[in-house]
C-alpha cells in the first residue's frame with residue numbers, strides 16, 4: 001500500500017475573528033515553515049536559560065475551562081471504552097456502557113460486578129438549560145463558517161461521527177447563533193458610527209442592493225451602504241419584495257431606510273454613489 005502521509009495543523013489560541021490564511025497549498029509547506037509557524041523563540045546554546053513566566057498560567061487555566069477554547073479530539077468507540085475496563089476501587093475487570101447519547105454528547109457508565117463500584121463519565125460540559133456545549137459549538141462553527149448545514153451534517157454522519165441533527169442545528173440557529181450575529185453587528189455598527197462622528201465631515205457613501213435570486217422574482221433584497229473613507233459597511237437593510245410594488249423597488253426602499261437610519265443618528269451625507277437603478281435615479285433627480 002502506498003503511504004500517503006498525514007498532515008495535521010497545530011492548535012493555536014482561538015480568536016474571535018479568524019486570521020486570513022496564507023496563500024499556500026499543502027504541498028508548499030516546508031520544514032522551516034512549520035518551525036517558524038510554531039512561534040518559538042530562537043535560542044543559542046551560549047545564552048542563559050530563562051524560566052517560563054508564571055503570568056501565562058491563568059490564561060492556560062481559562063482555556064481548559066472554556067468549552068469554546070479547549071481542543072477537541074475524535075475518539076473511536078473501542079479505544080474510548082478501553083479506558084473503562086479496570087475498576088479503580090478493586091482493580092477488577094469492568095465494562096463501560098454508553099448512555100444517553102444526545103448529539104455529540106455521551107455519558108459512559110462504569111459498573112464493577114465484584115465490589116459494586118459505579119462511576120459516570122461524560123465527554124463534555126453542559127451549559128445553558130442542560131445543553132451539551134459541543135452541540136451548540138458545532139452549530140456555531142457550521143453557521144459562522146458559512147457552510148451548508150445539511151451537507152456538513154451529512155458528511156459528519158457519513159464519516160461515522162455522532163453529531164447533531166439538522167433540526168437541532170436550525171433550532172440553535174434561531175435561538176442562539178442568529179441573535180448572536182445580530183448583537184455582534186449592532187455593537188460593531190455603534191463603534192463605526194462613533195468613529196465617524198469623531199472623524200467629522202460628511203459621509204461619503206457607496207450603496208447597492210443584492211437580491212436573493214437573479215431576475216425579477218427575488219423575494220428579498222439586502223441594501224448595503226459602505227463608508228468610503230473608512231471602507232467599512234455602515235448599514236444593511238433587508239427588504240421583502242411584498243413590502244414594495246415589485247422586487248425592483250427593493251433597492252429604493254432599502255436606500256430610503258438606510259438614509260432614515262443615518263438621519264436618526266444625526267449624520268450628514270456629503271456624497272452618495274450608486275449604480276444606475278431606475279428608481280434610485282428618479283429619487284436623485286427629485
Ligand SMILES: [Zn+2]
Pocket residue numbers: 087088089090091092112113114115116117
Ligand atoms: Zn470493583
